[in-house]
Amino acid sequence: MTARLDATPAEGPDPRPGAEAAGAAPTADPLLSCSDLHVTFKGRGSRATARAVDGVDLNLRAGEIVALVGESGCGKTTLARTLLGLEKPTSGRVDFEGKRLGYSTRALKAYRRRVQLVLQDPSGSLNPRHTVYDAVAEGLRIHEGATADESERVAEALSRAGLRPPERFFLRYPHELSGGQRQRVVIAGALVLRPEVIVADEPVASLDASVRGEILGLLLRLRDDLGLTALVVTHDLGLAWNIADRVAVMYLGRVVEVGTVEEVLSAPRHPYTQALLSVLPEADVDEPVVLAGEPPDPTMIPGGCRFHARCQVLASGEAERAGVADRCRTEDPGVLRGDGDGATQVACHWARRRDRTETSASA
Structure with a gap:
């Protein structure tokens, strides 16, 4: 197995002025967890029920990166969406900071400010008619409305995502950016709300090999600087080796092996x-x-x-x-x-x- 990437990317973001690095030491209690989680979908025009997630327990501790790996169709994206509150469990529960996730509009809005999604296809998740500034500011406007420090928050998020000087990107459009830069804009859109957890669904799948290492290094730097917790959904075990502290292997709706990345992928x-x-x-x-x-x-x-x-x-x-x-x-x-x-x-x-x-x- 190859050695891990250096945690510092070539264009890694600078720490916040005056802020100390949060570090990556996980705490004993899980920050985000699910227990006996089941998610089923009824087939169209039939009585068949698809058991997309069929009994899963999974914990994410503060400051750690967990890779969720498996073949396409194994249920990992459905599990991730359920942890984000985008799907409601058929049974079982999702807990954040030891409290059960509520599904009212108000509860979900508060939760999604603290747990953010990073999609695999930046071209599909960025509105081609919106500037980079508007794309990053969108979540901030939804969750906090008009704020006096909006431009500073957007600049900070872009800088942390490795787009510097950030003001140079404010008025650019997605089609004017490279694939790696678009993915950094998507990451900045998640960071602008200063979340505690990010869920990254195949974050480098659509990128050239030369750019993947930079984005993975960026995620590691964000974990080390900000103490971010991350669930990285991927089919690539090589990616899991380079970025994760723990790995959960999923097959047909259920986790079949879980442990530290060294233990699971070395033996x-x-x-x-x-x-x-x-x-x-x-x-x-x-x-x-x-x-x-x-x-x-x-x-x-x-x-x-x-x-x-x-x-x-x-x-x-x-x-x-x-x-x-x-x-x-x-x-x-x-x-x-x-x-x-x-x-x-x-x-x-x-x-x-x-x-x-x-x-x-x-x-």
């Missing part, structure tokens, strides 16, 4: 995580794992372990030799705790049996 325990890592160019494997078929339809989640129909460990006979093949096909491994005591957790009968065997052998 993956779930066969799904192993398969995702095996296809990275820097992976130290003889040959990549090719998963059979496509992820199951979320309206027809299989019994037992939801990964068993595609599992290379079950197909190879390893699960049978470990004595857990029947459990893989019939017994649900269950919902993982939010982050428990910090140890890596895995929803896999084979991995858990192997852990017990290794523990007994070393005792």
Whole structure:
């Protein structure tokens, strides 16, 4: 696996005048969390119900970056939208600062000022008729109305996002900017409200490789300077390695492995995580794992372990030799705790049996 990027980007934002860096040391209690979260959608013209999020516990502590990774369609964007209050859970709960999220208009407006979204496509999220100044000031006007320090707040946000001198960008339009600059404008639009949490959905997916490192370094600098907490939604495990403190791997509506990025990505325990890592160019494997078929339809989640129909460990006979093949096909491994005591957790009968065997052998 490649080494992490330097936390200081080439065009990283300057700290606030007179402000001390907030640091990234996470606190013990979660800032944002969900417990036993379920989100379902009824299919159009049918009785089928898609279980997009099917039982998830996830905690984000203040000052940490958590990467939520998985294939397209695994439910990670729906989970992120639910944490933002853009989707209402079918059951379960979302908590912020230990209090349950309310869904009244007033409660959501107050919440979204403190928890901001950064979208993956800056071209689609920026109005081509709005100047950079208006794009960044929009959230400020919605949440705080006309303020005497609006131009200073906009300038500060642009500067922190690496667009300096900020006044040079005030009257420019999105089409006059590069892709990396547009993404920085989107980030500035989130920063102008001085949020405590940002949720970034594939924040560098639409950018050239040469620009991705700058944006990832910017997010790290914002965490270190401002103490921002971030949930980064991505299908790219390489990105997770470079930016995250912890990683949660999601498959078919549920988190199947969670732990520190070093533990999960250096020594993956779930066969799904192993398969995702095996296809990275820097992976130290003889040959990549090719998963059979496509992820199951979320309206027809299989019994037992939801990964068993595609599992290379079950197909190879390893699960049978470990004595857990029947459990893989019939017994649900269950919902993982939010982050428990910090140890890596895995929803896999084979991995858990192997852990017990290794523990007994070393005792």
